[in-house]
Amino acid sequence: MQDVSPNEEVYGGLDDEELMQRLFYRDLKAFRTLFSRYGNLVYSTSLRVVRDSQLAEDMVQEIFLRIWRKPDSYVAQRGRFVSWLASVTRNRAVDEIRSRNRRFRYETSSPEEQQREFAAPASNDPALTAEMADQRRLIVAALSGLPAEQRQVIEMAYFGGLTQQEISDRLSQPLGTVKTRIRLGMQKLRAALTPELKWEER
Amino acid sequence: MMDCRQVMELLDAYALGATDQGEARAIEGHVADCVRCWEEFSKSQQTAALLALALPIQPVPERVGRRLMEAAAREQPKGRREPRAGLFGRVRLSWPALAAAMSLAGIAALAFATFLQVQMNDLRDDKTALAEQVQNTNTELARQLDTEKQMFAVLSAPDTLKVPLSPVSTAAPVLSASVIYNWSAQSRKGFMLCQDLPPLSGDQVYQVWFTSKGDAHSAGTFRTDDGSCQMAMDLSFLRARPEGLGISVEQAGGSARPTNDWLLYADFTGEQHTTP
Numbered sequence: 418m419q420d421v422s423p424n425e426e427v428y429g430g431l432d433d434e435e436l437m438q439r440l441f442y443r444d445l446k447a448f449r450t451l452f453s454r455y456g457n458l459v460y461s462t463s464l465r466v467v468r469d470s471q472l473a474e475d476m477v478q479e480i481f482l483r484i485w486r487k488p489d490s491y492v493a494q495r496g497r498f499v500s501w502l503a504s505v506t507r508n509r510a511v512d513e514i515r516s517r518n519r520r521f522r523y524e525t526s527s528p529e530e531q532q533r534e535f536a537a538p539a540s541n542d543p544a545l546t547a548e549m550a551d552q553r554r555l556i557v558a559a560l561s562g563l564p565a566e567q568r569q570v571i572e573m574a575y576f577g578g579l580t581q582q583e584i585s586d587r588l589s590q591p592l593g594t595v596k597t598r599i600r601l602g603m604q605k606l607r608a609a610l611t612p613e614l615k616w617e618e619r
Numbered sequence: 620m621m622d623c624r625q626v627m628e629l630l631d632a633y634a635l636g637a638t639d640q641g642e643a644r645a646i647e648g649h650v651a652d653c654v655r656c657w658e659e660f661s662k663s664q665q666t667a668a669l670l671a672l673a674l675p676i677q678p679v680p681e682r683v684g685r686r687l688m689e690a691a692a693r694e695q696p697k698g699r700r701e702p703r704a705g706l707f708g709r710v711r712l713s714w715p716a717l718a719a720a721m722s723l724a725g726i727a728a729l730a731f732a733t734f735l736q737v738q739m740n741d742l743r744d745d746k747t748a749l750a751e752q753v754q755n756t757n758t759e760l761a762r763q764l765d766t767e768k769q770m771f772a773v774l775s776a777p778d779t780l781k782v783p784l785s786p787v788s789t790a791a792p793v794l795s796a797s798v799i800y801n802w803s804a805q806s807r808k809g810f811m812l813c814q815d816l817p818p819l820s821g822d823q824v825y826q827v828w829f830t831s832k833g834d835a836h837s838a839g840t841f842r843t844d845d846g847s848c849q850m851a852m853d854l855s856f857l858r859a860r861p862e863g864l865g866i867s868v869e870q871a872g873g874s875a876r877p878t879n880d881w882l883l884y885a886d887f888t889g890e891q892h893t894t895p
Contacts, residue, residue, distance in 0.1 A: 432875075442871060444872065445691060452684055458672070460678075461674045461677040477679055481687050485691045486694065492765060496668075499668075503672065556670065556672050571670070574635035575635045584637070606669075610669065
């Protein structure tokens with residue numbers, strides 16, 4: 418397995434999209450680098466949705482192997498690799514809980530527990546690039562700035578895999594209220610993340 | 620059928636995966652043909668995708684990485700695989716006809732992709748190999764459709780600039796090449812069209828770079844069989860307004876930094892450029 422050891426000297430400087438390009442040439446080092454960058458992210462996301470460490474491990478294996486086999490499933494024009502990877506992971510994990518109809522699908526928790534679902538601003542993944550660490554700080558701050566009831570519905574939808582109607586049933590709130598909370602919450606998140614998209618003026 | 624207002628109201632819920640199947644299908648159908656909603660759609664998707672980043676990090680157990688790398692190494696084929704040239708590498712459209720052709724081609728591609736999707740569902744389970752082929756075609760079409768939409772978004776922006784790239788290298792084959800970059804600072808999108816680029820050897824690619832504050836940021840690589848290219852670029856990852864765009868020849872797979880001189884370059888900081 419010597420040939421697959423990470424070689425940060427060569428690959429650390431390449432961005433994700435360039436690493437993905439190299440997968441077309443079956444470059445194991447590029448694959449290894451992608452895993453060392455995002456293995457924790459895929460695992461954390463899977464685990465949050467399925468809430469079963471064995472199942473989450475299997476999903477990490479499956480998701481990365483699929484990337485290795487079919488690197489062209491990522492379309493660079495659609496956006497950054499990490500956004501794509503996060504969506505693929507979330508969708509795959511939600512499919513899993515839906516097909517198993519597991520009991521541990523979102524259990525309603527108190528706002529205090531909700532608060533803990535997302536990271537404390539201090540915690541960080543050493544494998545993340547500086548750019549990603551910046552984005553992470555922004556999104557954590559943006560989420561903690563949301564009213565608890567907006568954060569809750571976003572969480573139930575994205576990580577709990579529930580539809581607006583299902584959320585409305587669980588919370589015993591009118592469907593219209595749930596829809597409004599989702600829209601307002603997402604609008605605020607987007608606005609808070611917009612500085613990231615601004616070009617610094619020279 | 621949903622109209623733009625109805626779609627816009629559901630885009631955030633869709634991005635969070637919280638719409639039911641009927642709504643999801645209606646939204647997908649609508650944004651496939653509506654550039655304005657498609658732009659909002661992409662933004663919602665990007666925002667939702669960042670949510671995963673906010674989770675506390677759970678380190679993935681070491682055995683997972685070990686197993687994964689072993690499995691990947693076992694699947695390492697003997698020969699080297701060349702990336703397949705996209706449809707865009709093969710289809711060539713003349714510039715003025717392009718805008719007109721785009722919407723039509725988009726509809727045709729979508730109709731075909733939908734047809735293939737139906738076929739694929741029928742094939743699932745017992746004929747997976749065939750289904751995978753169909754899926755590959757679908758991905759290819761989705762890629763083409765995305766490129767077209769991005770080009771359309773650039774063309775319909777109020778601040779579109781059309782910038783020709785000039786040959787830097789004096790090598791004769793480059794002098795006859797024609798490369799034009801269209802971009803909109805407002806929509807943070809651009810696309811590049813080229814004709815008559817010189818052929819490269821098998822282990823080389825063209826790599827496109829944005830320059831900004833003395834640094835070069837890769838915008839991707841491409842190969843071309845007939846000297847033409849159509850490449851869409853999302854500029855939103857750039858921290859600063861780009862100062863120029865260059866093309867260099869790099870080893871297959873691309874480089875982290877340009878390792879050769881510019882073949883062609885456009886400077887954005889100089890004179891006013893024409894708007895189409």
